[in-house]
Amino acid sequence: MTRSIKNNLLSRSIALTVLTSAQVFAGSLPSPVIDSDYYDNGDPAPAKYELGRMLFFDKIMSGNRNISCATCHNPLLATTDGLSLGIGEGGRFIGPYRTTGSGDDAVPGRIGRHAPHLYNLGAREFIHLNWQGIMEGNADKPSEISIPAGPEKPDGLDNVLAGQALFPIANINEMIGQRGENEIADSVRPGNGRFRPIWEGYLKRIRAIPEYVELFQAAYPNISLPDDIKIAHYANAIAAFETRAFRADNSRFDQYLRGGVDALSPKEVEGMNLFYGAAGCDSCHSGKFQTDHSFHNIAMPQIGPGPEARMPLEDRGRTEASREQSDFAKFKTPSLRNVAHTAPYGHSGAFATLEGVVRHHLNALESLDNYDTSQALMPSRSDLDEIDFQGYEDVSLRDKIAQNNELRPNPLSDAEVSALIAFLHTLTDTDSLNLRKLIPSQVPSGIAVSD
Ligand code: HEC
Ligand code: HEC
Structure with missing residues (x-):
């Protein structure tokens, strides 16, 4: 003490x-x-935070460009979706108004677990993420993490919160969409890896948007060319955003x-x-x-x-x-x-x-x-x-x-x-419930932030 x-x-x-x-x-x-108690003393570099904020709200990080992290972890709903079990990509609207979509685009099923709130996950002691703790961190050595990506685990992840951010975008029902619907869903082929082709698919989109390249360059001095942008940069920026935005x-x-x-x-x-x-x-x-x-x-x-x-x-x-x-x-x-x-x-x-x-x-x-x-x-x-x-x-x-x-x-x-x-x-x-201020009026992809 x-x-x-x-x-x-x-x-x-x-x-x-x-x-x-x-x-x-x-x-x-x-x-x-x-x-x-928090990574970076709760105050990550502003450029990294700002990049993470855009990525958290930008639906370009989903196969069919129709869902973002904020759909299920909504700043107006205390970082949850207000539902027992949520609806992933293909659904429309937010919170209790969310629908299952319709016709060919209708969702194939519910998300199997309740979307937890994201408060204080930037505190080092949160070493287990997801309800069964499949993502594991280390409070003393935050970059020593265990995530279920096998040999595809990227280098340079800051902490377990960053590691977690790699998975919703690589989940068919949460964010990718079904085979035949978009190039990311179609990129997974036998022998091609389970995650890397998906992450590369998103990076290809991001690297083609000059405003994103500038935001990544501002956040990471070692990035000069679009090809220098790696999936760990994305993940670390999301974690920086979550750490500061959802501190309570x-x-x-x-x-x-x-x-x-x-x-x-x-x-x-x-x-x-x-x-x-x-x-x-x-x-x-x-x-x-x-x-x-x-x-x-x-x-x-x-x-x-x-x-x-x-x-x-x-x-x-x-x-x-x-x-x-x-x-x-x-x-x-x-x-x-x-x-x-x-x-x-x-x-x-x-x-x-x-x-x-x-x-x-x-x-x-x-x-x-x-x-x-x-x-x-x-x-x-x-x-x-x-x-x-x-x-x-x-x-x-x-x-x-x-x-x-x-x-x-x-x-x-x-x-x-x-x-x-x-x-x-x-x-x-x-104050931590009043998060309207986090919602960007525009994101670099130009896709509407609200539904
Ligand atoms: C379709 C809804 C949905 C979307 C989209 C989504 N999540 Fe989640 N999130 C969940 C659910 C459900 C869980 C619980 C998963 C589990 O335990 O297996 C979860 C768990 C988490 C956790 C762990 C929380 C804890 O306390 O253990 C974090 C962090 C998180 N999500 C961040 C994100 C980020 C960042 C994104 C965007 C890249 C995102 N989520 C997109 C539904 C969603
Ligand atoms: C044996 C350990 C244990 C004890 C003792 C315990 N809890 Fe819990 N509590 C849990 C677990 C584990 C969950 C989540 C379980 C699940 O979802 O299956 C939970 C869930 C909750 C939730 C829901 C939170 C959420 O975000 O879903 C509340 C509220 C809560 N507990 C309050 C209490 C209160 C008040 C007490 C004392 C009367 C208490 N708990 C005692 C383990 C415990």
């Missing part, structure tokens, strides 16, 4: 002695978030941790006491961002087609990355920053409300059995609707999930649940 944090805690405990008993906190709290560490809880004892009401302090005390939430939602960066099975209902859209419609979770059967249906503990605004919740977006997902934790097995499927938010289309709840209704799959559940019943009164939820609301950083 550094001296300044110690002093901070000391001054807080002195201040607390004059408060009412409901406001006194007995357990141990995380230390406050600081700049050096000025909530009332942060202010409290930095010594602002008045930042929380007595009810919120009671909720904080429960979270870090009797309710045991911090045994998994620990640390500065309310996550242990580990994987747990909490008997979440499985809805939708699952990530591989094949029978059985199960999501094996961490098993996919670790190959250990004991990791079945374990998912990454989500960070709870801005959680009041990032609904729906869970790896398949099964719960529509914050209270719903919190109550699920209190009696997970009972909740799994009594899950109300009508709360799932998915753009409707009859052939997709047919399979949405087959996984959930498969009793043997449900039993398999339940067997591995780690949560014991945790009886809390309604007043306690209400206090916990009040505390979760204090994790909202209002």
Whole structure:
């Protein structure tokens, strides 16, 4: 513990002695978030950030030029898509208005997992990305990463967040489109590599746009010719953008941790006491961002087609990355920053409300059995609707999930649940929700940013 944090805690405990008993906190709290928790101290070079901003919003980074990162991680929807399970390329419109497209262009299926929010992923401690943690980083040596690209892994990636950015653009249903629809979808041939031809396809488009070449040159002094632009430059710029744009560490809880004892009401302090005390939430939602960066099975209902859209419609979770059967249906503990605004919740977006997902934790097995499927938010289309709840209704799959559940019943009164939820609301950083300012009016490809 550094001296300044110690002093901070000391001054807080002195201040607390004059408060009412409901406001006194007995357990141990995380230390406050600081700049050096983030890559580049949270302040990446402006030219790299600006390039990343354009690439994040530019639909040229999709096979059919119809979807960008911002479609599913929308700045107006707290960096999510507001849906339980989203719709990838081919869909139209954003958030709850999103459709599955129509005619020949209609999407072949739903995305198998819920699109998570992107808050604070530029903090070094986020070493596992995606719900099953298939992308792995190293908090001390950020450039040492493991990503599922095999020998095609590019050199020079800054960190795991950059590594992650290589994959949505190379996913058929998320961003590429189907064979026969565009040159990128058609570029994958046996013996040609699984990723490189795709990445090269995007680079070819980018290198042909003078405004992009200038932005890459400004961000990376070693780029002089269009051919010097590599996929790692793209990925590192996206990560720089995400690091700064989606930093969220000025909530009332942060202010409290930095010594602002008045930042929380007595009810919120009671909720904080429960979270870090009797309710045991911090045994998994620990640390500065309310996550242990580990994987747990909490008997979440499985809805939708699952990530591989094949029978059985199960999501094996961490098993996919670790190959250990004991990791079945374990998912990454989500960070709870801005959680009041990032609904729906869970790896398949099964719960529509914050209270719903919190109550699920209190009696997970009972909740799994009594899950109300009508709360799932998915753009409707009859052939997709047919399979949405087959996984959930498969009793043997449900039993398999339940067997591995780690949560014991945790009886809390309604007043306690209400206090916990009040505390979760204090994790909202209002400025980080107001992201309209990030949306460019134009991007270098000239493709419309809005739908
Ligand atoms: C079609 C919707 C869609 C698009 C487009 C999309 N994403 Fe995602 N994103 C998701 C889903 C779903 C996941 C969870 C995947 C999983 O766990 O298997 C995810 C996961 C992530 C994560 C990991 C978050 C975490 O907490 O583990 C990051 C970072 C991310 N996306 C960034 C991006 C970037 C950058 C782009 C553009 C290059 C992008 N996404 C495009 C839906 C999308
Ligand atoms: C055993 C570890 C564990 C404990 C204890 C735990 N959680 Fe969770 N929590 C998780 C995991 C893992 C998920 C995601 C599971 C999934 O999607 O399958 C989650 C999801 C959540 C979500 C949804 C977040 C999102 O973005 O989808 C909220 C809210 C939440 N937990 C709050 C709490 C509260 C409040 C407590 C204390 C009452 C608590 N959790 C206790 C592991 C835990």
